[in-house]
Amino acid sequence: IAEDGHDAWLRYARLHEATAKQFQSLPKLVVTLGDSPPIGSAQTELKRGLARMLGREIRASKQTPTQDFILLGVRDQIEEMFANLHVPELAPDGFWLDWTEVGGHKALVIAGGSDRGPLYGTFALLGKIARGENLETLDEVQNPAAPLRWINQWDNLDGTIERGYAGPSIFFENGSVRADLTRAREYARLLASVGLNGCVVNNVNADPRILDDAFIPQLARIADAFRPYGVKLGVSVNLSMPKTVGGLDTFDPLDPRVQAWWAHKFDALYRAIPDFGGVVVKADSEGQLGPSAYGRTPVDAANVIARALRPHHGVVFYRAFVYNHHLDWKDPKADRARAAYDIFHPLDGRFDDNVIVQIKNGPIDFQVREPASPLFGGVKQTSKAIELQITQEYLGQQRHTVYLAPMWKQTLDFDMHVDGHDTPVKSLLRGVVGVANVGMDANWLANHLAMANLYSFGRLAWDSNLSAEAIVDEWMRLTFGNDPEVVQKVREIQMESWPAYEHYTGPLGLQTLTNITGPHYGPAPESQERNGWGQWIRAEHDGVGMDRSVSTGTGFVGQYSAEAQKQFETAAATPDELLLFFHHVPYTYKLHGGKTVIQAIYDFHYEGAAQANEFVNTWETLERKIDPDRYQAVLAQLSYQADHAIVWRDAINDWCLRTSGISDAQDRVGHH
Template structure:
């Protein structure tokens, strides 16, 4: 009851600051088109609902909120189903998926049906989305079901309120107030996620503190789970593999030790006693200093299976991250995850998912797909995208990640012949996975507008929409988000979409052209630092990856080099292995290309890099001009926020351009060809800019 009262308060009071981005894409401002508004109003004037649970209550409140805001009406709840204009109906539908919904028009009624109340909630959000985007509610015949079962956000939040790689303030979770005080922001978070079909959330950092599974914190986690449950969202926790030692006082965390195994079983029982629908654990083990089974001479299989066995009686999941790489100065980090996990395919218990980053290195600006997507035939793999822009300019640069996600999902693994795309792999079509999952590292924080950069909200929205249907296009999703967020005129909508759809390639050009990668600042991962040659380990340097010398640039992953290309199936391997035929965007990922080699563009490798650095930086000016053209068409506060960030982006694009060009010239001694002018700053001057990030 307390949560529902808070929800009602939240829905009708949270828009005190109406135009600051807080309402995200659920901005229910009055529809200006009178004809549409009257039409929609007639169809929502009366409601009949044939079920009653916690989800039904939040569903009705959402309809009331949307109708009050968009239409300026308050629907009536009536008992006669034949007289209601809108019917919410729980019962069997054609699609057996428990989260599926149907929306159809019958006898001038709109009927939203679902196998579960959660499915109906998703259907209601679909109807509201159609109203927000001015689509017709006539003659509806829609059936929709998620193609991915587990659609989740990973929060890299710590118990001290900080967020690792978070650029939008502090954590959403006020641990010091929980469980006694429930911030209404938790409800807004749940509404936003439910509106795009996200059904799971990992509350804490993968570099996990063991404290999160103590009785002190489990009570706080339960309070959040209670808030999220009506919205169909399950709670997960990242756990520290060494918890039996840290919390239990055991001498070891060896997964084959019976005492360790029993400790985890007892802990899992404790969790489920408090939270019966708890989702499971996420584990980062033996990666970047985190403890794991290999500390005890065991394998990832041993560790994952032991924990999965503890969760199995409760139908809980183990999501085991594949982000592992050995300390090998002569090796290739590209190959590490495949080498570690492929050999155990088929030996993991059925409630285990291997969570794989979209690329083989670490959320770089553009990466080829991880070879694991075509390799794990018997063990489900989950897609892990990063919404927070760790390598994409933080919250300073406007980068719509939709085109990147779409590029990855459409890549063909050739695992079962042509057409075995990454999307079809993670949907379970290629290898018939019993569990399917897509996960995004959350970009939310305590900033009033949630994501720091107002336009970064689109990345959160896109993750949810693609997790529901990986076949959607980034252009379609961008169109939805702009219309729902800004309610602007058609011309301005097209302008904002244009900026969004071009932004990722613009950023790539002025930072990582032709597949240059991992050349950002050491540790903080911000700004250019291609000159890093010393770090705690070689694969944390830039030189390890770009390998620039007097002859050329790029990492040779062919048979003549590390041969990491052998991890791909032949169709994909063939696309990347021929230096003369590979698409330029991936050239330096797989080849050490001569500076003077001619590309399909007609330019040499060096001249093409220069062109992209310069044209990318220049394109930010066009982003600024395009954004200036929508002044007065979007909320003033948001307009000024983005306008200021674009000024910073322009300055930093020039910094990237100058630092990169001047650094690589040290190797090739080649000029900046016309029509481009040599940077006015010296290499030493641009190098000093990044030094401020290393001040401690």
């Protein structure tokens, strides 16, 4: 692995003397059991991390040790080799870190439930050292919250990336897999360091050539790059492939020839890549062909692929992002937010058990604020994954700093009250999927502060109970060091960044008021309205917001459990930040805080823009504490953001003034 700046939070910066001292008693020998690739990587990582942070060289061995040692291995192998050592029960990817005594020697055990566990444990240990934490009392078992923790990349085979803002693909170039996959391997290392275990490499709007016979050996090279880090390869497939590239005259999922085609295809794929993870399917959505072409359902489509994957233990992530983008905006009952539940709820219980329905966090599309998708509570007997977006499509495309963990936590913690029980979304998941869209840019996302999002996605997939604040603290220390002032100030910027962005774009549940049909960047509120895309906010002269209530609106609220419905059915009960997502109210409607809706919109825009400006001031106080390259890069980004926040502020406020005809009480709006 090159040491050329692609390390992100795995920099292993040299620790100060005083901090390094407390790690003097760490053993100088590492004993590794077995020869699986991830355990080999764990050993390499350990040697590298300790050398860089502590200047300490450690020796590796496979023999029974005659001195203190660090032990890396899978639970069963450890217990076989050291009869007196009892490793606690571990989930497949879980790990155990503990000090123990073996044959008169001190041993620091890094045990895993599978061969990925010791690698995850090693990264956890190195993180603790980087943060200068005390290791003497170390004794912890960690098991992941969900077994499937995957990244989706929306990379096209020509090397472009859909909704990617950090350069070209690290996987593809000119229609083929890149000759040099160094970055793919480095990416797998980053993903493993936060416990991620799968990565789909091509766009959900899938190029049907992805499984061509000539392409499979190329995919095998990506799998080879991932394997040392325990990251399984996945691909997006298109349901029409049996017909578009497969030589059949149909892709009807119930046609036996189509079933045979998929089975044959995956048999070939698994011959080349025996540990292939599975596929993602986007069908009947935004122009992608799907089962509706033959009057079939998502169950038929998902199961035909699932059955072909089953003998090889592969899984199908079937996306619930299915909706009609030619909706009739004149119909007051039409509502895109209803689509996923309306389509998938009736199918519950009919998906094979290697199908996971992949559900975006909210019912629309990665907006700055949405309620949790009701589908999380709406399919009880179906495996579910949450799909979160790390790439900041509607959230400033990495030109704005927006730390997303607080937003993701809101969805993960939202109680669906399934059958009247406490059932936060995070308790209902078999998978957690993040759309990352990193590129060839040296720091992966083209914005240093945005890397907190990739880091925190992995950490939340592993442990959904962690707080957004604790995660950003960890990330800070690994990325910029342990100086308390730096930690505190960057934490402040990160924690305030989502509310600030929400306030100068679309507060009160208006969603991101950006260009819907174009690049999804910059203010363009008018583009939401009067078209088939269904991201309407219904800003009329008399009032604003979508009425989604059961009693007078689209009925979307009725898709939640009775308990959750109570929070949204009336405007009075709905929290201010989601008011206009659920209700159409006059501009003079009074919020819980006492302000009118229109005045709150004006004020929020001024406050948000002022906050973005404050981020620049805060960052500038750190000039001497951050290396010049990163200091300047972040300064440029935050300064741009502060200016663009003013563009947003004035565009939205002016538009609201024109639409409502009600002046700003402070008379700021409309005078430019």
